[in-house]
Amino acid sequence: MSQKKKQEQLIEQIGLGIEGNLHLSPLAARIYALIILSSEEGLTFEEIRAIILSSKSSTSVNINVLLQLDYILFYTKPGDRKRYFKLAKYSSLVLLEAYLDGTDMEMEMVEKINDYNRNYFPEKFTNEESVGQIFESYLEEKKQLVERTISKMKEFRESEKKH
Amino acid sequence: MSQKKKQEQLIEQIGLGIEGNLHLSPLAARIYALIILSSEEGLTFEEIRAIILSSKSSTSVNINVLLQLDYILFYTKPGDRKRYFKLAKYSSLVLLEAYLDGTDMEMEMVEKINDYNRNYFPEKFTNEESVGQIFESYLEEKKQLVERTISKMKEFRESEKKH
DNA sequence: TTAGTAGTTCGATAGTTTACGAACTAATCG
DNA sequence: CGATTAGTTCGTAAACTATCGAACTACTAA
Numbered sequence: 001m002s003q004k005k006k007q008e009q010l011i012e013q014i015g016l017g018i019e020g021n022l023h024l025s026p027l028a029a030r031i032y033a034l035i036i037l038s039s040e041e042g043l044t045f046e047e048i049r050a051i052i053l054s055s056k057s058s059t060s061v062n063i064n065v066l067l068q069l070d071y072i073l074f075y076t077k078p079g080d081r082k083r084y085f086k087l088a089k090y091s092s093l094v095l096l097e098a099y100l101d102g103t104d105m106e107m108e109m110v111e112k113i114n115d116y117n118r119n120y121f122p123e124k125f126t127n128e129e130s131v132g133q134i135f136e137s138y139l140e141e142k143k144q145l146v147e148r149t150i151s152k153m154k155e156f157r158e159s160e161k162k163h
Numbered sequence: 164m165s166q167k168k169k170q171e172q173l174i175e176q177i178g179l180g181i182e183g184n185l186h187l188s189p190l191a192a193r194i195y196a197l198i199i200l201s202s203e204e205g206l207t208f209e210e211i212r213a214i215i216l217s218s219k220s221s222t223s224v225n226i227n228v229l230l231q232l233d234y235i236l237f238y239t240k241p242g243d244r245k246r247y248f249k250l251a252k253y254s255s256l257v258l259l260e261a262y263l264d265g266t267d268m269e270m271e272m273v274e275k276i277n278d279y280n281r282n283y284f285p286e287k288f289t290n291e292e293s294v295g296q297i298f299e300s301y302l303e304e305k306k307q308l309v310e311r312t313i314s315k316m317k318e319f320r321e322s323e324k325k326h
Numbered sequence: 327t328t329a330g331t332a333g334t335t336c337g338a339t340a341g342t343t344t345a346c347g348a349a350c351t352a353a354t355c356g
Numbered sequence: 357c358g359a360t361t362a363g364t365t366c367g368t369a370a371a372c373t374a375t376c377g378a379a380c381t382a383c384t385a386a
C-alpha cells in the first residue's frame with residue numbers, strides 16, 4: 001500500500017480511537033493523529049489542510065485546541081512566516097498527568113460513595129465485602145503505576161537537559 | 164445535611180463523573196448514580212422517576228441501556244408486577260472487562276503508529292527513544308494489573324457460588 | 327503603500343443528542 | 357370483560373456540537 005493510503009487509513013483509525021478516549025472533536029483527533037504520523041520536521045497549516053481536507057477556520061480552531069492542551073507545539077524558521085506543527089516531545093507525559101487527575105477524582109468519588117452507603121445502608125458492608133475491596137486496591141495500584149511512570153518520564157527529561 | 168439533600172448532591176457529582184468517563188447520557192448517568200447510592204432492596208421504576216424527575220419514556224430507555232450493559236439488574240417479588248432495580252453485584256467486573264478491551268486497543272494503536280513511523284521516519288528511532296519505551300512498559304503493566312484484578316474478582320465470584 | 331501570505335474571528339447551518347409527551351402493549355385484578 | 361398498573365415505542369422539539377465560508381487582522385516583502 002502507498003504511504004498516502006496507509007496514512008489516510010491510520011488517521012481514520014487513530015482519529016476514532018483518540019476522539020472517544022481524549023474527548024476531542026473529530027477534526028482535532030484527526031489532526032492530532034496526522035501529527036503523530038509525521039516527521040520531526042513538522043507540518044505547516046496548509047499541509048495539514050491539504051491532507052485532512054478541512055477549512056481554514058476549523059483547522060485554526062482545532063490546532064489551537066491541541067496547542068492549548070500541549071499535545072502539539074510549533075516552531076518557526078527564520079525568514080519564513082509559516083508555523084511548523086509537530087508532536088510535543090512529552091505529550092505522553094501531559095496525557096499521563098491528565099489521567100492521574102482522572103484517577104484521583106475516581107478515588108474521591110468511590111470514597112464519597114462508601115461514606116454515604118456506610119452511613120445509610122450499613123447492611124451493604126456486613127461481611128468482608130470483597131468486590132469493593134478488590135476494586136479499591138486496584139485503583140490504588142493504578143494510581144501508583146501512573147505516578148511512577150510520570151516520575152520516570154520527568155527523570156528522563158531532566159537527564160536530557162543536562163546534555 | 165438531610166439524606167435527601169446529600170443524595171441529590173452526590174447524584175449530581177457522580178453523574179457528571181460517570182457521564183464523561185463511561186459515555187452514558189446525563190440521565191443514564193444519574194440513574195446509575197442513584198442506584199449506586201441505594202439499598203440492596205433496589206428501587207422501582209416510579210421511585211427512580213420521583214427522585215430523578217424524569218419522564219416515563221426517558222427513564223425506560225435509559226434503564227434499559229444500563230440493564231443491557233449489565234451495570235444494573237432487576238428482580239421481581241411474587242404477586243408484585245413492579246421491577247426492583249439494583250446495582251449488579253459484579254458491575255465493577257463488567258467495567259474492568261470493558262476497560263481491558265480499551266487497553267488492548269490502545270496497545271494495538273501504539274504498535275501501528277510505531278510500525279508506520281519506523282518505516283517512514285526512522286530518524287524518530289535513532290537513539291534509545293526512551294519516552295516511547297517508558298510509555299509502552301506503562302501500558303503493559305497497566306494491562307497486567309487489569310487482568311490480575313479481573314482474575315481476582317472472578318475467583319471471588321466462584322468462591323461465593325460454592326456457599 | 328500596496329499586494330500577498332498566514333492565520334483568526336464570527337455568524338450561519340447541518341447534524342447529533344437528549345429528553346419529552348402521547349399513544350400504545352401487556353399483564354393483572356375485580 | 358373492563359379498569360388499572362407497569363412499562364415501551366415513536367415522533368418531535370430543544371439544545372448542543374462540529375464544521376464551514378466570508379470577512380477580517382497582522383505581518384512581510386517589493
